[in-house]
Amino acid sequence: MRNQVNAWLDERVDEMAALLVRLIAVDSENPPGRALGQCARILRDAMENLGLGPEIIDIAAHQELEEPSIVRGGVGSGDRLLYFHGHFDVVPAQDRRQFTAVRRDGRIVGRGSADMKGGVVSMLYGAAAADALGLLGDGRIVLQLVCDEETGSVAGAGHLRAAGMIDPRAVAMLTAEPSGGSVWNAARGALSLHVNVRGREAHVGQADRGVNAFRHLVHIARPVFDYAEEMAGRHTDFPMDPDDATGSMLVVGGRSGGGSNFNVVPGSAFFTVDGRYNPEEDLDGELKRLTGIIEQAAAEVGADAAIEVTQRQPAAGTAATHPAASALGRVIAEVEGRPARFEMCAGILETRWYDQLGIPAFGYGPGRLDVSHGPSEYVDEAAMRRCAAVYALYANEMLS
Numbered sequence: 554m555r556n557q558v559n560a561w562l563d564e565r566v567d568e569m570a571a572l573l574v575r576l577i578a579v580d581s582e583n584p585p586g587r588a589l590g591q592c593a594r595i596l597r598d599a600m601e602n603l604g605l606g607p608e609i610i611d612i613a614a615h616q617e618l619e620e621p622s623i624v625r626g627g628v629g630s631g632d633r634l635l636y637f638h639g640h641f642d643v644v645p646a647q648d649r650r651q652f653t654a655v656r657r658d659g660r661i662v663g664r665g666s667a668d669m670k671g672g673v674v675s676m677l678y679g680a681a682a683a684d685a686l687g688l689l690g691d692g693r694i695v696l697q698l699v700c701d702e703e704t705g706s707v708a709g710a711g712h713l714r715a716a717g718m719i720d721p722r723a724v725a726m727l728t729a730e731p732s733g734g735s736v737w738n739a740a741r742g743a744l745s746l747h748v749n750v751r752g753r754e755a756h757v758g759q760a761d762r763g764v765n766a767f768r769h770l771v772h773i774a775r776p777v778f779d780y781a782e783e784m785a786g787r788h789t790d791f792p793m794d795p796d797d798a799t800g801s802m803l804v805v806g807g808r809s810g811g812g813s814n815f816n817v818v819p820g821s822a823f824f825t826v827d828g829r830y831n832p833e834e835d836l837d838g839e840l841k842r843l844t845g846i847i848e849q850a851a852a853e854v855g856a857d858a859a860i861e862v863t864q865r866q867p868a869a870g871t872a873a874t875h876p877a878a879s880a881l882g883r884v885i886a887e888v889e890g891r892p893a894r895f896e897m898c899a900g901i902l903e904t905r906w907y908d909q910l911g912i913p914a915f916g917y918g919p920g921r922l923d924v925s926h927g928p929s930e931y932v933d934e935a936a937m938r939r940c941a942a943v944y945a946l947y948a949n950e951m952l953s
């Protein structure tokens with residue numbers, strides 16, 4: 554069966570490359586979320602040609618997203634359901650030339666090749682191969698491609714969930730994020746705060762009449778740094794890339810500022826807190842604790858501090874021993890000729906939208922994480938085909 558899948562894909566090497574080159578040429582940078590409609594239409598046409606029955610679902614305006622939409626399609630008609638999930642926005646380029654893809658030495662170089670337009674091409678061809686070779690058994694694959702993953706996927710994946718387009722009975726979900734050969738069976742949760750401190754302005758000549766918001770901010774931020782240090786020391790039990798830190802990670806003051814001029818007592822000041830929490834942590838409990846720390850510090854100096862929660866996304870984790878994980882491991886071992894490696898992703902993943910509904914969810918894609926988002930982003934063409942083969946054979950494992 555693997556040989557059949559490989560043969561089917563090998564006949565379409567140039568076709569896959571040409572599609573990826575076309576997708577890279579659309580500068581779907583997010584932020585701000587440019588040209589999303591144009592990218593969606595290329596995907597729809599490609600899916601039409603592959604018999605993947607696509608439709609474009611327009612979604613509500615969100616921030617600056619241009620023509621926000623979801624491209625949805627699928628193959629098969631059986632009961633058992635497997636999701637292939639992807640995104641077609643990319644992070645902003647370092648150089649405009651990244652939108653002219655270069656195909657050389659078995660690689661395609663360009664913005665989004667690894668994260669994750671290359672992975673999306675693998676998913677399309679994996680699903681089409683599974684259909685053409687009769688691997689779908691009593692099941693179907695549904696493809697859902699969203700437009701705003703790089704800014705949190707609240708519009709795209711949020712719409713899927715709100716509209717009931719994620720069926721909790723699904724047997725599994727795969728997303729083609731650049732996992733570099735590993736399987737990401739877990740990902741961190743995210744908690745982000747904006748803390749605003751108010752004081753009273755006064756000119757430097759009458760500084761004693763003011764209330765210095767920055768001074769209050771300094772007092773409030775100190776215990777937040779202590780908290781960040783404590784969280785960094787709480788390690789996850791999920792295996793991770795040896796180069797990644799295993800504690801929950803926080804950035805305090807990623808954005809900060811305030812005041813109106815150097816010679817005026819600042820009447821306002823702000824700082825942000827952005828945390829990536831291990832799946833073992835209780836996100837609501839940590840939010841309460843963090844809020845408590847800020848409120849207590851503010852009370853100590855009589856500061857007027859307001860906390861806004863700007864992001865709250867739960868972690869995700871499917872045990873590597875789950876049958877859906879074992880099946881994926883078997884298929885990867887067969888295609889790659891080496892045992893599959895299960896690891897936790899250091900950031901957040903869209904697996905969470907499915908995981909929250911009890912669906913086993915995994916990140917596995919052809920790109921490498923260390924080149925994603927960088928100036929020389931590329932994807933290996935052979936890796937794209939191997940990944941497509943994994944997707945097709947996984948459908949066979951899970952659906953028949």
Ligand SMILES: [Zn+2]
Pocket residue numbers: 640668669702730731
């Ligand atoms: Zn991505």
